[in-house]
Amino acid sequence: MPSCLGCGSEMKEISRKIIKGEVAAGKTNYKAVYSCQKDSCSQKGAKKSFVDDGLMFIPLPDGQ
Numbered sequence: 001m002p003s004c005l006g007c008g009s010e011m012k013e014i015s016r017k018i019i020k021g022e023v024a025a026g027k028t029n030y031k032a033v034y035s036c037q038k039d040s041c042s043q044k045g046a047k048k049s050f051v052d053d054g055l056m057f058i059p060l061p062d063g064q
Contacts, residue, residue, distance in 0.1 A: 001013070001034070001057075002034055002048070002050055002057040002059075004036040004038070004041060004043055005043065006036060006041045006042050006043030006044075007036065007038050007040065007041040007042075007043070009036065009038050009041070011034035011035055011036050011037070011048070012034060012035055012036075012037045013032060013033070013034055014033040014034060014035050014047060015032070015033045016030050016031070016032045016033070016052070017030065017031055018030055019031050019051065027053060027054050028054070029051060029052070029053050029054075030051070030052045030053075031049060031050070031051060031052075031060070032049070032050050032051075032052045032057070033047050033048070033049050033050075034047070034048050034050060035047050035048065
């Protein structure tokens with residue numbers, strides 16, 4: 001799981017969907033949306049989108 005840029009704690013997954021397009025053998029790419037749930041964090045509730053290719057989380061620009 002990706003870590004929050006504001007407080008460093010693990011973010012919670014909000015949604016996940018399969019991305020159509022190039023899929024390597026045996027791999028599926030997902031667009032995953034995560035949000036920080038820590039009360040003391042300034043980023044709490046802000047949604048961040050990532051591409052999850054099974055190995056790493058690649059941040060997407062806001063609004064994607």
